[in-house]
Amino acid sequence: MIKKYLFFTSLLCLNAFAQTGVGIGTTNPQQQLHLAGATGTLRVEGLNSTNNPYNGGAGKTYPLYVNSNGDLTLQLATFQNSDGTDALTSSTPLITTNLTMIAGAGSSTQSIVILPYTITVNRAAVLEIKYNISFNVYSTAVLTKIKDIYARRISTFYTVDGGSRRYGQASKCYYNNNQDIVLANAAEGTMYNSSTTYIPLTAGTHTIRFYGELNTGDVRKNTHVVFAPDNDSVFMRLY
Structure with missing residues (x-):
């Protein structure tokens, strides 16, 4: 006891x-x-x-x-991490990632949604987004090389919930000045835009939309941009 x-x-x-x-x-x-x-x-x-x-x-x-x-x-869990695999493939829920501009009247700036992504958080948080998006630039949809004196600016960015503010903007300029050379070998190949940003999110469901944009200067010029032709990456993490 x-x-x-x-x-x-x-x-x-x-x-x-x-x-x-x-x-x-x-x-x-x-x-x-x-x-x-x-x-x-x-x-x-x-x-x-x-x-x-x-x-x-x-x-x-x-x-x-x-x-x-x-x-x-120690294991890092993320909302999105392509981790070496292609983040933008034929299974991405889009009709096309090609953007075509025809010379003539109208705006010399056009854009297209490359990837829509929905994310839900149950608390206020900061979202880190890293992306790497590939693209090729041609004169026409049959992949003709550009051989003129006009530059093309190719930009990528994303928006949150359909807002007008652009996050993660990145740009490249494509230019050839060889239209008077009969056998000119205009440059071609894949280029890439990359960016890293941090954005605040409130609790709830949000839509992240990645865009591709084309600008040909003061006037419209024949241009065809193929977005995501190569290995692309998207990484998202909450803090």
């Missing part, structure tokens, strides 16, 4: 102490777990380089995250 009584008393003391917190190096814990002292730290061997594949080894440090269960982890 004495042993049972002592054991029961110990449990009562432990529970009473646990309700106020556990202190290491202090008798007055201010949190449920309180490590006191100027050099106090915490070691979790399940997160070291021997036991965790997301730990790259000695001499380096890595961000620590918390998953939905409250577990500490």
Whole structure:
């Protein structure tokens, strides 16, 4: 009976102490777990380089995250990460990513949605977006080379929830001045626009739309831009 009584008393003391917190190096814990002292730290061997594949080894440090269960982890979870695969393929929910301008009257600036992406967050957050979008520039839809004296500006950007503000703007200029040369070998090949931005989001569902834009100067010129012909990447992460 004495042993049972002592054991029961110990449990009562432990529970009473646990309700106020556990202190290491202090008798007055201010949190449920309180490590006191100027050099106090915490070691979790399940997160070291021997036991965790997301730990790259000695001499380096890595961000620590918390998953939905409250577990500490080194694994980075993202809303979108193409991670070397092509983010814009035939399975992307679009009719076309080609933009064609015909010479004549009208605006010399045209744009097209390259990729719409919907994201839902349950708290106010900051969204990091990195993208790399490829494109080719031609004179016509049959992929004729451009051989004139006019420059083309090819831009990419994205909007949030259909707003007018442009985020992550990037541009390249394509130009050939060889129309008087019969056998001119006009430059061709794939070019890329890349950008990294951080934007604030309120709680709720938001639509991110990536755009491609073409400008031919003061007047419209025959131009055909093929967006996403090569390996493209999109990365999104919440903070």
